[in-house]
Amino acid sequence: MSAHANGAGLRSLLRPADQTTYEKVFDTVYVGLMTNVLLAVACSPLLAALAIVRDPLASWPFFVVLSSLCAPALGGAFRCFAALGEGSTVVLRTFWHGYRRTAGRALAVWAAGAAAVSMLALDAVVVARTPWGPALAPFFVTAAALVVAVAFAIMVLLAETSGAAVRLRALVRPCLYLVARRWYLAAVNLIVLGLAVAIVLVKPMIGVLLLCSPLLYVAWATTRFILAPALPGADPLPSS
16 A cells, blocks of 8 residues: 555656646746846846946946836836736736836835935945944944835835825835834845846846846745735734
């Protein structure tokens, strides 16, 4: 009896996957690759500048402004990820829908976050030259990380709410509360996003066309889990 059961289990493991499994795998790969292509097209001025300029950090104000192109592109990518979870593999129309509906508010969030992080970075450089600089370094790092995590969470929530039906002010508080509540997941997100940025800075086209979508999907899915109580149809957050 045991040998028969073991033989049946081994045959089930060696049995080829059914057609539905293969279709899901191919659909996921297709959506990921097409999303990468659309991200590259939407962010092409930034990618071209990164490919031309040898030292982007030396011209960081220019790249901070140019990076705003990524904001609506992220909205389009997030809509493609959400549609894939709903069983849809239509990429171009879904990406454009997310891009168009979130563009204005996503640009505002990106600009505010970039300005805040830039100010914190400049303050950190100035304070680092003082005797108490090392003691204040954790504050600047934590504050910048919180700004990035909250800004990313707001853009994920904008993509979920279609962007046009909500005010940004109404999204800041729940995103701040939930990111702080699950800070450990937000920290994982920051590592993933940092890896994505590092790859794009080193190899812009390869990073966007191959690795950007998988890394963004991980960050999007984790952030969506963090924001579960604030998603449409969820129970309202506690007022206290």
